[in-house]
Amino acid sequence: MPEQSPAEAAAAATRHPFIRSYRPEDRADVARICLLTASGGTDASGVYSDDSLMPEVFALPYATYAPDLAFVVDDGAGRAIGYIIGVADTADFIDWWKREWTPGFTSRHPSPGPATAHAPSFTEADLLKAGADPERMRIAELGQYPAHLHIDLLPELQGKGFGRRLIDTLRDALAERGVPGVHLSMDPNNTSARAFYDRLGFHELAAHTPDSPLLGISTTR
DSSP: OOOOOHHHHHHHHTOOOEEEEOOGGGHHHHHHHHHHHTBTTBOOTTTSSOTTHHHHHHTHHHHHHOGGGEEEEEOSSSOEEEEEEEESOHHHHHHHIIIIIHHHHHHHOSSOOOOOSOOOSSOHHHHHHHHHOGGGGOOGGGGTOOEEEEEEEOGGGTTSSHHHHHHHHHHHHHHHTTOOEEEEEOOTTOHHHHHHHHHHTOEEOTTOBTTBOEEEEESOO
């Protein structure tokens, strides 16, 4: 990485990250953040045969379907370094995914690619199935928790309060729409994320299992 000039270093020192609404030009940054945090909170580059797979399943459909419920942390220079993405009505999102996302996804990724040096427990075949079949999102608790979310922050942003602020931003946006609750699923190996959600007041839903954590919270703060 080229060394910063004194002027660039001075400019960087005066920048302050802030939360703003997602913009179309953030799409590549959102995909990059997803990839860099997708392996239990760490970099998933090279884990699968195609680095676009994780973002195409867990980030880009959300930014496409509900850009108005996507918020990013801007580094102060226009680059997104964290995000929260969500949908207000998971059932409608599932229907949209089948109609609008699945055909393109299966065309781009018809079968698992060559094996990599990694051996993820969530295999590439599992990932392709998740991208093709959104019915995995139709949980029994959608009546009380119809919305769901994904949140990811680059390491440089973690521990600074932005995770809580992003969650609060989305909860407020959902509450304004009359959505009663929001849920999330997560990697069971990401223990730091689980501790974060517990601190915020998320609780286990009835469909929760240790291998497939499912947490929910009211949108009312």
